[in-house]
Amino acid sequence: MVDDLYQEIILDHTKHPRNCHAMADATRSAEGYNPLCGDKLKLFIKIEGDVVKDASFVGSGCAISTASASLMTESLKGKTREEALKLLDKFHDLLTTDTPVSKDLGKLVVFCGVRDYPARVKCATLAWHTLKTALNGTAETVTTE
């Protein structure tokens, strides 16, 4: 019934979020806020040269936003800034359009069910909006509104 949304991988990352901690030696960080849900997220990334060496997050949110942040931080490691921004676009397309699923998304395809739940798209994209701010180096809190 709701299994198309809450797939096993999503539930696993909700219950056991990966990279869920602050990062003392982060080179960039940004905060995201979804006023609709009250979801709050702080993202940390460590960039060396042009490559994301590490990524982590802290915050409180729903299952979708927590799993999204968890899976995003996993998928960012080793990516260049440009690759990360491309991935963001592909992830956004996955949630909001009917375009064929890109292979580059890897595990992130588990969020394809979100497109049938328009009210929840913002939950899945909160971490990614925050990533964009962090990569662009602007400091203010981003909101999904």
Added chain:
Amino acid sequence: MSTVRNEIAAGFDVQKVREDFPVLKQTIHGMPLVYLDSAATAQKPFAVIDAIRKFHEVDCANIHRGVHELSQRSTAAYEETRSKARRFLNARYKNELIFVRGTTEGINLVASSWGRHNVKAGDEIVISAMEHHSNIVPWQMLCEEQGAKLRVIPMNGRGELILEEYEKLLNPRTRMVAVAHVSNALGTINPVRQIIEMAHQAGALALIDGAQAAPHMKVDVQALDADFYAVSGHKIMGPTGIGILYGKTALLNAMPPYQGGGDMIKTVTFEKTTYADLPYKFEAGTPNIAGGIGLGAAFDYLNHLGLDQIAAYEHELLLYGTEALLQIPGLRLIGTAREKAAVLSFVIEGIHPHDIGTVLDRQGIAVRTGHHCAQPVMDWFHVPATTRASLAFYNTAAEIDALAAGLKKVKEIFS
């Protein structure tokens, strides 16, 4: 539990009442719709739907000043709603009822028109900790503009206002006390009669946000001695975009218009405009005529069912729902006031309200999740959001059972 169900069934023919609401007869995601979001907006009976349809099909014309038949019919129907509103709220005079878009506009009208002319630097406005944003922000804006101070009546852990603290807030600088009759986020029924009396003793006026009270209980603005009382049509089974602001004649007469335009004037020249008398002074522009006529039908419908019968049935339903939810491990009710309307706001440990809302929706159950436009209430209870099941007289004990079963499914998924 079965005894409670029988008692509920005995006093009020809910199945017959449900026949009046076409929207309830549908399935959502293959399951019968269980609508538990009436505090956000109530569903509409045929009586209201038909009245709006008849207006558009048969009587449609602009109101006031038209000499033709259709205009006279629509004017009569629209103005008849004002008379019905007078009886519904037991106001003394018909001209004390102002048509507005809803409670929010009613409060803004008072904050703007009365506030700007009566609130000065150093004055104080008192609201409460459980207000909807619509009874916070207009006063905050007024205070910022005038250099006045906003003060807040605190509440206890059950979600009840602490009247001893309220008394301490009152002083000769207090100009207005603006409080909800019933809290939308918690369901608390506030002792507004006492709150108003205390305000008056301090020389202040009192505005009551009646959005959540009017659908559930008899309101008597004279018995309450309210200076202003605002309601929304769509919460009392009427259409959206129409509401009523009650104000005492002397206060309304002394207030300047809220908006300028057609219908609110006596004479207009480029040198000087004189304003219409009450209530038209506050009703600039073509109003929501269809909405007003639909609201009239809603008043008739509620009177036909009887507000006392509605209140008694909903109270039984609230007791039944409270008992059912408290049996769910890890569930905490937010708002457990001793005097409470049929609102069940809750959190479940470790599960975000939006996930609860989505899983319930897939079972056909409509609840509201989030901060319910009452962020200070959420902050007070240290929760980011709650899930809120708000009941109306068309809900049944079986629907409460469906909610409880739905929540068990939620727990299975996320545990």
